[in-house]
Structure formats: structure tokens, C-alpha cells
Amino acid sequence: MLDYTEHDLLAQVASMYYLEEMTQDAIAAQLGVSRIKVYRLLKQAREEQVIQFTINWPVQRAPEVEAQLCNVFHLREALVLRPSSPDRSHALARVGQLGARYLEQILRNDMVMTVCLGRSTYEVIHAVRPGFQGHVDVVQAVGSLALAAPELDSASLARELAAKLGGKAHYLTAPMVVDSVEAAEMLRSQRDIQRVLAMARRADVALLGVGNLDPATSEFTKGGYLSANELAQIRTAGGVGDMSGQIFTVDGLPYTGGFNERVIGLRLDDLRAIPTVMAIAIGEAKTKAILGALRTGVIDVFCTDLDTARAVLESAAQTRDALSIPNPSSNLRTNDGAV
Amino acid sequence: MLDYTEHDLLAQVASMYYLEEMTQDAIAAQLGVSRIKVYRLLKQAREEQVIQFTINWPVQRAPEVEAQLCNVFHLREALVLRPSSPDRSHALARVGQLGARYLEQILRNDMVMTVCLGRSTYEVIHAVRPGFQGHVDVVQAVGSLALAAPELDSASLARELAAKLGGKAHYLTAPMVVDSVEAAEMLRSQRDIQRVLAMARRADVALLGVGNLDPATSEFTKGGYLSANELAQIRTAGGVGDMSGQIFTVDGLPYTGGFNERVIGLRLDDLRAIPTVMAIAIGEAKTKAILGALRTGVIDVFCTDLDTARAVLESAAQTRDALSIPNPSSNLRTNDGAV
DNA sequence: ACAATGAATGTGCAAATGTTCATTCTAAGT
DNA sequence: ACTTAGAATGAACATTTGCACATTCATTGT
Structure with missing residues (x-):
């Protein structure tokens, strides 16, 4: 320092x-x-980021789609970036900025945040502007992963965010995934880890990305915790995506094939209990994963771009049709997302 | 735009x-x-501030002094910058930043702000970061002044702030001071002006500087509305400073020598009715002016630096001694500031 | 005491940036 | 169609910046 x-x-x-x-x-x-x-x-x-350059992208949101997302998935808030330039290179950075501004507005002195890992999370944290009035401590929600890009790890993300919010970072000194359920339980019973996990559970705000278990890009495979094969198996068995290392199905139910238990970090139930859970994800490749994530009932605030939002809504409508629930008006509160 | x-x-x-x-x-x-x-x-x-440079000053505040200010003057909040570098050139910018962060935190969608003019106000507005989530309209609290530095005028300040907060600016199309009370009343009865003044009165937040009627630096003299002579007269008659063009005495009472009535803008009573009035001022030369300002009971949140805060508290204690109020413990709520 | 190591500081030059002025384009008026 | 004011553009030059390398300074080990 x-x-x-x-x-x-x-x-x-x-x-x-x-x-x-x-x-x-x-x-x-x-x-x-x-x-x-x-x-x-x-x-x-x-x-050292004593000076920060902040770009003010022209933000246009899509309130109709935001309202639809809120209704269909019972969200408190949806932030949908309406893209303009055909150039998509900055999409994630811009969605990250949208999320960061929202965060800045809801944070109050002495709150506690918890963060997981991934590029989406990174972009939000990176777009948060320093100079916060007050102190917000930041707790790692999941263990660390040996990543190709170390700045995307939950520990460094916690550190960067804590620095910007004038608070302390609390590290979960454990790997994200271990080899056996026993090893995981052993780790979780350690004092240090217990303490940090307990703190994360009591966080006021959680920040999550949604992973889509794609063998090519998943941090799990990159970190060497899952082979492409194992991932394929999980997908066959119904896993569509993960948040905070917890895999779920397209219906938003926890994946029961025995991976989640080996992860050191917050469970979906833990997350559901946190007052404000904000999730970010874009990319039509992630449609199914996002659909599952929204249906877990974990997410309160969801941040994405227009194409993704449309794809997800479309996909949700299809699933609903398949389940033959009649006349699902988007103005009525349906029960899809509840768990 | x-x-x-x-x-x-x-x-x-x-x-x-x-x-x-x-x-x-x-x-x-x-x-x-x-x-x-x-x-x-x-x-x-x-x-156009599409890119913004944000300096992350190591901001150290002085909580003891803040608490003292709050107690003595019945403030909701005091923000006192603890200075480090002997170089004072950046003091105002940093105090402005402190104020700006506070503002950013209290503003909510669809609020209305009103601003007056001056360098302090300018520094706060300049330090407000664009990218506000929502819309805040900004209303001029006083008429415009033909200033040497046009960017310090209330109209441009309103414009800049409104742009950053994603809202509309509402301009008071009148000079700040006119030659006679009659002219002032005539102007105030104009539809346009009435409308804007009414809007300013209903603002949720007001942002003010404190002027000290110094012939050398006062915007009044620079704008040609008061000669150095007149200013000296006002000071002899008890005027010590002004906010929003309204002059007051060291006891925080409106100056009755007949200047305030010629100003087109919010009166002290109007300001007092606004839920959050934030004022900024630094400089030991302004001690008396600030003392009077704090005693008007107009200010809810006051933002300054350590030296100024100390000087003001010192000066307040002396006045109290002169009035022989016994044992003014800073932990007791005294009645100095009330009007 | 003396070398050795490494951090901090300075020099000189090539590259990048800022500015001025002349030119070209644009569009509205006659 | 011609003129003209004003904006947008580009060429040329002056200034500023970034960097590789040289030097100094301090600190540690022998």
C-alpha cells in the first residue's frame, strides 16, 4: 500500500x-x-490508480425490456444496455459501467459486499470510481482459482474493490474447488475459512457473474479443476451454468451431480439470503445459463445488454410454452423464477 | 448537447x-x-467530459471537529478536510470533491437541486462525476451576474450540473441585483421568473457558497453592482457575508440595510425551508462570514477544511464568551445558531 | 574497508503531441 | 450561378513526452 x-x-x-x-x-x-x-x-x-480515467459512454437503456425481465423473473431491478454501434468490442465494459453506477448508488457506509470471480465481475469492479464516502468491506465469496489472468481472481477483485470503497478486503484462503467432498468439508471447518464465509453470508450486497460451463472458456477448465470431459458430463446431466461456482439447471435448481459440494464458497441458499444480489452477464451463448440463473431466485438486480435480454426472454417464453402454461402475459406475475 | x-x-x-x-x-x-x-x-x-480524470486524494477528515461543528451550529452533517500538504492551492478543489461525493450520495432520481454562484459552488459542481443513474433537474437560485469568469455564474453552473445529473437546467433570466426595490418586485412578478423561483423554493437540495463581502474579491463589486464604498458601508452596518446574494449579520440575522430586497433569488427563509442545504466555504478570511452563515439556521450540511473550521469554532466561542454564556461545553447543544 | 547489488536519478534522442495557418468543403444568401 | 461566411481539414513546425541507457547513491554482505 x-x-x-x-x-x-x-x-x-x-x-x-x-x-x-x-x-x-x-x-x-x-x-x-x-x-x-x-x-x-x-x-x-x-x-496505482491515484488518477483514474473514466469514460462516459452514452448509455441508452431499454426500459420496456427491463420491465419485462423484472416481471418474468421477479427481479427488483433490471439494467439493460441498448447497444448502438455495431462494434461490440466494448459491450461488456459498458454493461460493467452500468452495473458499477448502480452499485455506487446503493452502497452506504459500513455495508459489506461479497464478490466472486470472472470477467463480468471484473468489469463492474473496474468501472467503480474511487472516492467513495465511507467504508465498505469486501469479502471473497468463493475460493481462489489459479487463473490465466490473475486480475480476474476473486481475491484480487476483492482487493481492488475494497481499495475503491475505502474498506478492508477479507480473503478466503482456499482453492475454489477441491478434489473431494471430504476435503471441502475439512477446509470449511477451518476457523479462518469459517469466519470469512460467515462474513460473506452476512454481506449486504453480492456481486456475481454467470458462467456457462463452456469447455472452451470456462474458468474451471482453465484452472484445471474440471476436464472438458467432466464438463460435458455435467452438461448432459442438466447443468447449464454457475454462479459463485455453484452449478444449476435450466430450471434454476442446484445441480445434484456432485460438483457443488466440492466448491469452497457461498451456496445458492446463502446467496438467496443476501439482501441485494447483483449479477452481470452478456452474450447469447450464455442464454441458457442466464435463464437458469434468473430462475434460481438468487438474483435481485440483473445487468445485461439488449440482445442477451431478448434471447433470454425468448428462451423463457419457449420453455413456458413447452410446459404449456396458458397465456403468460408479461404483466402478470408468473411463478417461473421461484424455486 | x-x-x-x-x-x-x-x-x-x-x-x-x-x-x-x-x-x-x-x-x-x-x-x-x-x-x-x-x-x-x-x-x-x-x-465535454466524455472522459473524466478522477483524482483519488487521500482524504482525511477530522471527525472531532466535525462533531463540534454539528453540535455548536446544529448541523445535520459537517465535512472537514484535514489538510496535509502545506500547499493550499488545491484545498478548495479537495473540499469541493468532498462535497461532491456527499452530494452524489444523497441525490435520488427525480430530485430537484438549486444552485447559486461562486468559486466554491463551482468546485463542487466540477467535482461531481457524470454518469448519475436517473435525472435531477437543476434550478438557478439567484439571477445571473456579469462576471469576469463566466463559468462561475449561476446559469453556467446550473447547466453543468444538470448535464452531469442527467436532468434539465432551469434558468432564472434576470440579473442578480437590480437598482431599486421596485424594479426587483417588477421582475419577480414576471411569469417566467415566478415560475423558476417557485421551483427553486421546492428544491430538495440547495448548494451554496458563502461570500464575505470583501471589496477585493466580491463578485458584487466585480459585477459592478456594488462599489467598494457601498460594500464598506454595508460592513459598517453589520453585514458580514452573503449566501445566494442575501446579506446577513454575524448573528445570522438578515441584513436590514436595504440590499437584500434588490436581489432576484431565494431569500434566507426560502433556503431554510429546503430539506437539505449544503454550503461550502474555506479561508480564514471568511471566518466572520461563515460564522454568520452558520447562525442563520439555513445550513444543514457544511463543508470546509480544518483551519477554517477551527477558526470559526474559535470565533464562535469568543462571541459566546462576550455574551457571557457560562460553560459552553461542546457536548451540550447550545442555542447559538438558532434564529 | 570494500565490493556488490539494486534502487533512484539524470541525459539525450526519437517519437508523439499540440498549435498555427493556409486550404478545402459546406451551405446559406443574393 | 456566384459569393461569402464559417466550419472542417490537413501540412508544417514547435513543443512536449517517453524511453533506453548512463550515472549516482545508498545499503548489505564479506
């Missing part, structure tokens, strides 16, 4: 350069240091 | 330059435009 005077100097220099638009030479002269030093301070300021 | 595709382009370019750290040449090549165009888009992106 950065100590007060260092941090203050970085802030000072960054402010002069980026806000007052002074040249590095001018700053150097005023502070009585060499220009190259100013250059290095600026570099450090960016690295 | 910026239309969607323009805004999107600016965001795109800004993201490539500041986040992905591409050179202007590379961006130009990828988008198929000239480098110079990219340069201009970047410039525009900064001007």
Missing part, C-alpha cells in the same frame, strides 16, 4: 498534469524536482 | 487513447481518419 505523503504527492502531480493541464516541465519547476521524476510520478499515479 | 453517435465516437476514441494507451496515429489508422482529427476528438472528449 501507498503511504499518505506519497499518495498525496502522486495526487498532486496528477492533478496538475491532468486537471490543470500543466506541462511536466512546469510541474517539475514548481515542485523543484526534475522533469523525468514528474514523468515517473505520473506513471506511478496511473498504475 | 451531444448526440448519440458523436458521443459514442468521442467515448471510443477516448477509451482507445486513455485506457488502451494507443497513440493518436494508431487510433487514426484504425478508424480511418487523420491523426489531427483524433487529436481534436480527444480535445473535445475532455471538454
